[in-house]
Amino acid sequence: MSNEWKWYINMSHEDADVVKIRSFVTKCLESVGTLIEFTAYNYAEVLISDEFVDHFDGENYYKLAFDFDVARQHEEAEFVTYGSYFLDKVIDLASQRGLTCKRHIVDSDVELRNLPQKIANRITFRNCRVTFMTNSPVIYNYLLFSFKVSYVSDEREDQIIKLLVNLNTGHVDIRMLEAVGSAFFTDSSHTNYGIENMQSVEYAYGVAIKTLEQQIQPKIREIRTKIEIRLAFEKNRIMEYYDQIDNELKSKLEKLNESKNKEGINAINDKLRLSAIERQRRINEIEEKNALNAYITLFNSTLISQTKIRNKYNVKRGKTERDTYVVWNPVLKDVEPLVCDICGTETFDVDLCSNSHLGCMECVSSCSECNTRICKSCGTFNECCVCGVSLCDRCKSVCENCGDVLCKGHIESCTCKEETRREEQKAEKRKKEDRILEFQQSLPQLSRSMKHYMDEYVKKNIDLLDENWKKALFKIQTALTVEDKLKAREILSELDEKYPDNAWVKARLVLTYERFSTKLMSLSRHAVSMAPQLAITHTAFAYMLQKRGALTYDQTVDEYEKVIKLAGNDETNLIANAHYQIGKVLQDHTYDWWGAINRWEKALEIDPHFSPARQAISYMKASLKGRF
Ligand SMILES: [Zn+2]
Numbered sequence: 001m002s003n004e005w006k007w008y009i010n011m012s013h014e015d016a017d018v019v020k021i022r023s024f025v026t027k028c029l030e031s032v033g034t035l036i037e038f039t040a041y042n043y044a045e046v047l048i049s050d051e052f053v054d055h056f057d058g059e060n061y062y063k064l065a066f067d068f069d070v071a072r073q074h075e076e077a078e079f080v081t082y083g084s085y086f087l088d089k090v091i092d093l094a095s096q097r098g099l100t101c102k103r104h105i106v107d108s109d110v111e112l113r114n115l116p117q118k119i120a121n122r123i124t125f126r127n128c129r130v131t132f133m134t135n136s137p138v139i140y141n142y143l144l145f146s147f148k149v150s151y152v153s154d155e156r157e158d159q160i161i162k163l164l165v166n167l168n169t170g171h172v173d174i175r176m177l178e179a180v181g182s183a184f185f186t187d188s189s190h191t192n193y194g195i196e197n198m199q200s201v202e203y204a205y206g207v208a209i210k211t212l213e214q215q216i217q218p219k220i221r222e223i224r225t226k227i228e229i230r231l232a233f234e235k236n237r238i239m240e241y242y243d244q245i246d247n248e249l250k251s252k253l254e255k256l257n258e259s260k261n262k263e264g265i266n267a268i269n270d271k272l273r274l275s276a277i278e279r280q281r282r283i284n285e286i287e288e289k290n291a292l293n294a295y296i297t298l299f300n301s302t303l304i305s306q307t308k309i310r311n312k313y314n315v316k317r318g319k320t321e322r323d324t325y326v327v328w329n330p331v332l333k334d335v336e337p338l339v340c341d342i343c344g345t346e347t348f349d350v351d352l353c354s355n356s357h358l359g360c361m362e363c364v365s366s367c368s369e370c371n372t373r374i375c376k377s378c379g380t381f382n383e384c385c386v387c388g389v390s391l392c393d394r395c396k397s398v399c400e401n402c403g404d405v406l407c408k409g410h411i412e413s414c415t416c417k418e419e420t421r422r423e424e425q426k427a428e429k430r431k432k433e434d435r436i437l438e439f440q441q442s443l444p445q446l447s448r449s450m451k452h453y454m455d456e457y458v459k460k461n462i463d464l465l466d467e468n469w470k471k472a473l474f475k476i477q478t479a480l481t482v483e484d485k486l487k488a489r490e491i492l493s494e495l496d497e498k499y500p501d502n503a504w505v506k507a508r509l510v511l512t513y514e515r516f517s518t519k520l521m522s523l524s525r526h527a528v529s530m531a532p533q534l535a536i537t538h539t540a541f542a543y544m545l546q547k548r549g550a551l552t553y554d555q556t557v558d559e560y561e562k563v564i565k566l567a568g569n570d571e572t573n574l575i576a577n578a579h580y581q582i583g584k585v586l587q588d589h590t591y592d593w594w595g596a597i598n599r600w601e602k603a604l605e606i607d608p609h610f611s612p613a614r615q616a617i618s619y620m621k622a623s624l625k626g627r628f
């Protein structure tokens, strides 16, 4: 402890009286080099040292009265009591200087022999040989901070928060804070035990403030919520009030508008503008009034010392070894956590790195390949960026692409490659979609239902299709329009061989033949089963049935009827043909000539350019004329 550190009576006693205040103020002022002289009972004159004049708002001379009667006799004197200006200033000074008192927790007897066993149950040294060496009582220190937190908004709320910082570990100790509340104290340790090294007071204060700021967050949230509810209510009241004023003004304005009173209108408009400004001002005002501020004052700190048992251990693995201490806390009747050499967190589970650092499981690990201990402090600690296993410098692999660390199993699958692969897949998919679209758009003129069928076919088979497929479709189309059935057949046969899953090709192929064959029959059947919703496949099937002859004419008519039912508005040629062919069947197999003519006329109705029907009708009528 530095020499400037001086210990003072704790002034936070609840039954504080004149004597306590006087003693506190005297000692405090003397500690900062200020002269205080009692010239009468409870009456003193003070000369503030230059260094602290600013703290007392530039005044360097004060007369002080410490009780009410004296204060009445000396009206020129500052009355020093709770809440008075001067006492507040002194307390403030004391807080800044960390004035405090010092207490020692009364020692309790500890059975030293049992400790190694108790410690072994509590602390884990991973994969180390641990040897207990010796133990001895040593004095450890805490700083107990008492903060007053004031939450100030429209209302004010105060809260006292105590925090105990272990000066050896630099951590806030919640368990010990509870225990301190019921511990017995003495002024000094009355022993000549050694004193363990300590963190600086500044450091401990920093730790306490950080913890405090976290601890008050729930309270701040709670108050904020309360404020928001109140604020909403008040804002609402303001809004309603000004809405009412505005509405009255607006109805006046309407009347003035009717009477075209220009002066009156201007006056009301001015009032409306003022009302808007006033409304905003009131809103701002209550928002300001309700803004929440939290003020933290350290009003007392106490240095608490405690005799603990320091147990020395030797920790060893292979050639690496070191000594370490485990501390037994007699008040808690428990081991204190160890502090990680590397990250400083408290832990009951430590590992020894090959450079003798004792660290927590986060900081020391074993290489997943060769098992050597690696440590974040030694800079040998690596993690595979894919699976997260620990790796030493010798066993780690590095991605050529991005430089990240990889384990052996993930050399080929670095996260960066994953990204590239995903990008590639996406591009691939886009390319495919473009190709599908290109193929779909390049289809020759087809009826709607066939276009739909072909689009689906392209989507499903895009990987099989090539430029020849596209060209072939056009060639077929051309051949069909110039009635070059042989040419069309040649191309369709090739296509059917290469793409056996296309019903349209099969049906078209069948329709290029003039004769029946079992092969063509099965081809047309196949086409129907692949695309039973297409009029063209039924046309091909009906055509084959028709070619086969008398035995299947019922079925033939059925199939042509299906064509008529399934064909779309844009497939008039298929419908006309179906009627025409049914007429032919009626003529050839049932001798129902009028029925036949009826069908042919229907064909012409649907397609006036369907010449076979026209011819058939004229032949039929001519021959009927001769007969009847
Ligand atoms: Zn650590």
Ligand SMILES: [Zn+2]
Pocket: 367, 368, 369, 370, 371, 372, 391, 392, 393, 394, 395, 396
């Ligand atoms: Zn390794």
Ligand SMILES: [Zn+2]
Pocket: 353, 354, 355, 356, 357, 374, 375, 376, 377, 378
């Ligand atoms: Zn290390």
Ligand SMILES: [Zn+2]
Pocket: 384, 385, 386, 387, 388, 389, 406, 407, 408, 409, 410
């Ligand atoms: Zn890996």
Ligand SMILES: [Zn+2]
Pocket: 399, 400, 401, 402, 403, 404, 414, 415, 416, 417
């Ligand atoms: Zn990479």
